[in-house]
Amino acid sequence: xxxxxxxxxxxxxxxxxxxxxxxxxxxxxxxxxxxxxxxxxxxxxxxxxxxxxxxxxxxxxxxxxxxxxxxxxxxxxxxxxxxxxxxxxxxxxxxxxxxxxxxxxxxxxxxxxxxxxxxxxxxxxxxxxxxxxxxxxxxxxxxxxxxxxxxxxxxxxxxxxxxxxxxxxxxxxxxxxxxxxxxxxxxxxxxxxxxxxxxxxxxxxxxxxxxxxxxxxxxxxxxxxxxxxxxxxxxxxxxxxxxxxxxxxxxxxxxxxxxxxxxxxxxxxxxxxxxxxxxxxxxxxxxxxxxxxxxxxxxxxxxxxxxxxxxxxxxxxxxxxxxxxxxxxxxxxxxxxxxxxxxxxxxxxxxxxxxxxxxxxxxxxxxxxxxxxxxxxxxxxxxxxxxxxxxxxxxxxxxx
Numbered sequence: 001x002x003x004x005x006x007x008x009x010x011x012x013x014x015x016x017x018x019x020x021x022x023x024x025x026x027x028x029x030x031x032x033x034x035x036x037x038x039x040x041x042x043x044x045x046x047x048x049x050x051x052x053x054x055x056x057x058x059x060x061x062x063x064x065x066x067x068x069x070x071x072x073x074x075x076x077x078x079x080x081x082x083x084x085x086x087x088x089x090x091x092x093x094x095x096x097x098x099x100x101x102x103x104x105x106x107x108x109x110x111x112x113x114x115x116x117x118x119x120x121x122x123x124x125x126x127x128x129x130x131x132x133x134x135x136x137x138x139x140x141x142x143x144x145x146x147x148x149x150x151x152x153x154x155x156x157x158x159x160x161x162x163x164x165x166x167x168x169x170x171x172x173x174x175x176x177x178x179x180x181x182x183x184x185x186x187x188x189x190x191x192x193x194x195x196x197x198x199x200x201x202x203x204x205x206x207x208x209x210x211x212x213x214x215x216x217x218x219x220x221x222x223x224x225x226x227x228x229x230x231x232x233x234x235x236x237x238x239x240x241x242x243x244x245x246x247x248x249x250x251x252x253x254x255x256x257x258x259x260x261x262x263x264x265x266x267x268x269x270x271x272x273x274x275x276x277x278x279x280x281x282x283x284x285x286x287x288x289x290x291x292x293x294x295x296x297x298x299x300x301x302x303x304x305x306x307x308x309x310x311x312x313x314x315x316x317x318x319x320x321x322x323x324x325x326x327x328x329x330x331x332x333x334x335x336x337x338x339x340x341x342x343x344x345x346x347x348x349x350x351x352x353x354x355x356x357x358x359x360x361x362x363x364x365x366x367x368x369x370x371x372x373x374x375x376x377x378x379x380x381x382x383x384x385x386x387x388x389x390x391x392x393x394x395x396x397x398x399x400x
Contacts (some may be wrong), residue, residue: 002198016143023143023150028035030154037309038161039170040241045312046049049228049237050109051170052244056225057105058124058174063221064095064263066131071342072206073135080202088196090210091132100246108233119171123178130178136189149184156180210347219354223384224331224362227377230366235373238313243324243374245310249298250325254332279400282391286385287333295326320378327381334389341396353395357388 040048069087076082102121108111116386123235130153160176167173186192200206222229227247299321306321307314342350361384368376 007281013345016123019143019147023147026147026154027150030157032248032252033309035157035161036175038164039173040310042164043170045241045310046237049232049240050111052228052240053109053232053237054105054120054171055174056228057101058120058127060218060221060225060229061094061098061101061124062127063224064218065091065097065214066128066133069132069210069218071134071217072140072213073211074139074210076202077139077208080205081200082202083200083208084191084193084196085198086200086206087132087191087210089199090207091129093123094128098128107315119169119175123171123175126175126178128184130181131399133182133185134193136185136191145188146187149181152184153177153181157246186299212351216351216354219351219358220335223358226361226365227381230369231374231377239307239374241310241322242313242316243377245306245313246302246320246378247324249302249305249329250295252326252327253294253298253325277397280340280396280400281393284337284389284396287337288330288389291326291329291333291389294329295322298325320374323378323382327378327385330382330389334385334392337392337396341399345395345399346375347400349395353392354389356391357384360384360387364396 036048039051043051060327069090073082076086099121102124103112103119106116106120134146134149137143137149154177156177157174157178159180160173161178164170166172182192227243228240231243302321302325303318306317310317338350338353341353361380363375364383365380366378369378372379
């Protein structure tokens with residue numbers, strides 16, 4: 001009977017992982033193969049570098065706060081009570097913060113206008129809600145709908161790009177996809193339905209959890225988008241496009257860890273899955289080896305992919321392929337390891353790990369980028385991503 005239950009659990013997890021991977025393959029495939037090259041071709045590498053910077057700021061808010069609310073609600077389902085109102089209040093506060101962040105992002109670039117501000121602020125708020133929306137499917141282990149959700153988002157992006165000749169706005173292109181995803185969740189789910197303001201008995205604990213995870217996620221998101229944000233501010237707009245394309249295949253491959261993380265946390269919070277020190281150490285070392293192999297494979301693919309999709313910057317990017325891809329893969333792999341650690345520790349440990357990470361980042365990456373430009377960024381990101389993985393491994397072993 002126990003063997004039958006384990007086989008059923010493994011089969012369901014495999015099926016859910018496949019649907020999760022397919023969802024993110026479609027989502028990232030459309031973004032990386034259609035939307036971003038399409039925008040680059042329409043506006044040029046220099047302007048596209050600035051667009052990537054603004055998209056990164058939006059992504060930091062979405063993955064920082066929207067994903068935090070999602071993960072917090074997943075944990076609350078296992079340990080506490082929860083209501084829509086708990087997270088609606090949190091997201092309302094984040095909407096207010098988004099208005100300020102949008103203003104600052106444009107002022108720093110000296111590109112502030114009423115139209116640009118309205119478009120960026122609306123896009124940021126809607127993106128935060130869309131990042132939160134996937135909790136509807138992961139919380140209830142409905143990964144077929146999770147697949148449909150990202151398919152709808154991707155369709156919205158394509159429609160937005162088709163509208164570009166009329167709108168002339170990259171922000172509206174991205175906004176269409178986010179709106180499609182939220183509309184689908186409103187129709188098929190319950191997290192965006194009434195009662196909107198009812199609070200649970202665990203409201204204060206849920207809110208605290210959301211803020212703690214947000215603090216950690218913001219650090220992770222800032223580092224993840226650091227190549228675009230720092231390079232735009234410290235080096236130049238074209239360099240943003242160069243390094244982005246150099247690491248692009250690594251980003252696409254590494255993002256497959258996102259559905260894996262969703263499946264991991266879904267099953268660890270719904271079933272009693274146990275680990276010991278030996279198994280965890282074996283998993284950690286396997287991830288390091290897999291990262292190196294993956295970076296080499298990504299380098300070979302990048303030689304062909306970038307020459308076809310971004311021919312105008314190929315000669316500038318080719319020398320960064322291996323290091324840029326390795327840094328991306330190590331970062332995402334360490335994130336998967338952190339999700340496993342979160343399943344048997346308190347949320348605040350993730351914050352501690354990321355504080356160590358950002359301290360090392362500030363000491364290593366920022367100075368070498370200022371001194372050596374793209375070369376410094378490429379080497380620095382590999383170093384700090386490897387440190388993050390090893391620190392996560394050490395904390396995980398000590399807590400088991």
